[in-house]
Amino acid sequence: MLLRTAAGSVAGVIVLAVLGAATGPSWNPAPLTDVPAVESASTAITVPPAATSAPTTGAAGEGAPGDGSAAPTDVAGAAPVGTYEVETHVVDVQLDGAVVQAQITEPVGAGEDLDGLVFVHGAGTGKFTRAFRTQAHDLATAGIVTLVPDKRLDTYTTVSRDYPAMAADYHRSVEVLRRWPGVDPGRVGVYGESEGAWVVPVMTADHPGIAFSVLVSAPVVPPRQQAAFAADSYLRNTDVPHGVFRAIPRAVGLEFPGETFDYADFDAAPYQRRTTQPVLMAYGTLDSSMPIVQGPQQMRADLAVAGNDALTVRYYAGADHGIRIDRTVAADFVRDLADWIRGLPATGTASPRIAGDQPHQTFRADPLPTPRWFGTVDGVLAVVMTGAGGVVAGGLALVGVRLLRRRGWGLAPGLTVPLLGLAATTVATVAALVGYLVAVARLALDYERNAWVVQGGWLGVRLLGLAAVVVAAVLATRVRDAHRDPLVRVGRGALAWIGFGALAGGSLVLLVTLAYWGVYQLGI
Known part of the structure; x- marks a missing residue:
């Protein structure tokens, strides 16, 4: 027996x-072989002097114009972070069927025709009292008026999200900021972090009047692909046995009933291919949850369809998701962001296009095989x-x-x-x-x-x-x-x-x- x-x-x-x-299905992600080298180790935003010009107002931020030499310089006329005192205002933003509050942070004494920036939340329950506090405050000290709205939650759940509808809601905040005294309505842009980077391309494609967009820790690929990529990266970092990886496509690739997780296959690419505004993408090289090399590559290809060559990419050493180092937003990132915004349109196409720490992405975030x-x-x-x-x-x-x-x-x-x-x-x-x-x-x-x-x-x-x-x-x-x-x-x-x-x-x-x-x- x-x-x-x-x-x-x-x-x-x-x-x-x-x-x-x-x-x-098995799990055999394809290796990423095309990894571009960064053009400069410095993330600083620079433009040729001939392309820069000092702002017409704002004495505290005035700077001498470029001398016309060929060597690139820091953005001329841009007030550094910390220049201005700031004041905040809480306003109501009327949405379709709801009202949310938002906080506007503006520099005191910066003059007129200022740049503006509206923040779009990542995943979770975003409140202006907690989200983007460092970025919104520090950018305002550099002469940029910022608006952080509360995230609308009555139409946002774990299992159901409508990114085009979210884009329409956030655009109401853009309209509010455009009407704010001292803001140049033609120089208001949007900032999307993580999940918000799926919302922002919808906004820029549907509203060409938005001046620019900033995509921070952007997935770029659809949510299901990003989730599988993140799971793979996390599991490899945890050093799990090879056999455990088989669960990735079998779990993430599942189809849910009805409208449950209806956003899993949302594709921002069609919107990116209609985006004509300058785009700044920023990643921390310790962010293993995002395809930090593949994302900018796809974005560049998508923007090219619209004839848009204005893409700037920055990689920050030691930073993780949200460009944080030890849970604090990297100071260099806020500095660079302020310089890039203040220097537009020249900074949109200025070299170096890709700069900072050398990024690494071992595998591609490709579509999952279907169970x-x-x-x-x-x-x-x-x-x-x-x-x-x-x-x-x-x-x-x-x-x-x-x-x-x-x-x-x-x-x-x-x-x-x-x-x-x-x-x-x-x-x-x-x-x-x-x-x-x-x-x-x-x-x-x-x-x-x-x-x-x-x-x-x-x-x-x-x-x-x-x-x-x-x-x-x-x-x-x-x-x-x-x-x-x-x-x-x-x-x-x-x-x-x-x-x-x-x-x-x-x-x-x-x-x-x-x-x-x-x-x-x-x-x-």
């Missing part, structure tokens, strides 16, 4: 490994619920057999223990897999490593899964022996058969599910 159990276990693992490989058998959330849940329901129903049926105590009813001798053992080890493996993925996700999001959790946890999950297969092999051997003996039946009575079939069938469904999520991989 020991030999038959061993052979059955090996055969079971092989079958499950093949099923796991055949029922869904074949478990392609929808409904389908995955139905399979899991079927398996779990079978285990519960089978267990209840066997309890009913014991309670009724009918003579002769029950399973054949030797079957009850391996049957219950199969159900227990299978359910335990499912629970361990879920717990492992949650633990790894927490480590990955915190950029941490823990070999005991990452490597040891995966080994523990696979050993539990192997134990379930061994118990299944023991059960199969005893069932076959029972069938060979004409005096023995697998079960007597309807409840006994129901209990056996439901427990064994439910466990088998869960085993196939575990195989789908990679527990039984053999390098196939």
Whole structure:
């Protein structure tokens, strides 16, 4: 019996490994080979002196015009950060069906015809009391009027987001700032960070009067692609076993019912191809969640469709998402942003176009392969619920057999223990897999490593899964022996058969599910 159990276990693992490989896509992201070198290590915004001109007002920010030499200089006439005192005003912004508050921060004594900037929030519940405080304040001290609105939340949820509708809402803030005293309505631009970088291209494409756009930590690619890229980067940083990566396309590639996660495949490219305004893109080279090389490459190609060559890219060493170093917005970034805005239109096409720290992106953020058998959330849940329901129903049926105590009813001798053992080890493996993925996700999001959790946890999950297969092999051997003996039946009575079939069938469904999520991989 020991030999038959061993052979059955090996055969079971092989079958499950093949099923796991055949029922869904693998994960083999393409390497990114085209990595442009930065043109200068300095992120400073400079323009040829002949292209610069001092502002007409604002004595504190006046500077001498360029001397006409060929060497580039800092932006002439731009007041440095810290030049002006600022004052703030809270205003209402009327949206379509809602009202939000916004804070305007303006420089005191900077004069007229000032540049303006409206901030577009990233993911989450953005409030002007917490979001963009450093950027909005410091830019105002350089003579730029800023507006940070509260994020509209009645139409924004985890599962449903309409980026074109969000663009229309944020454009109401642009209109408010254009009418603000001292602001030049023709020099008001928009700043989008992270998720906001999907909203801003809609605004610039639909409203050519917007003067410029700033995209910070921009995904550029659709949300589903960015999520898979981020998951891959986080997991690699956490040093997870290779087998865990299979879950990326199978989880991120799922289709959700109805309008749930309706924004997952939103593509900003059509809007970027209609953008004619100057664009500044900024990334921290420690931001592993965004395709920091591929994003600007795609943006440049998209802007070229509109005949737009005004793209400036800056990479900041030691900065992460949102251009933060130790949770503080990098001072060089705010300085460069102020200079770029004040120097437009000359700074829109000034060299160096790509500057700062050398970025690195190992793999591309490409479209995900589509899951074949478990392609929808409904389908995955139905399979899991079927398996779990079978285990519960089978267990209840066997309890009913014991309670009724009918003579002769029950399973054949030797079957009850391996049957219950199969159900227990299978359910335990499912629970361990879920717990492992949650633990790894927490480590990955915190950029941490823990070999005991990452490597040891995966080994523990696979050993539990192997134990379930061994118990299944023991059960199969005893069932076959029972069938060979004409005096023995697998079960007597309807409840006994129901209990056996439901427990064994439910466990088998869960085993196939575990195989789908990679527990039984053999390098196939």
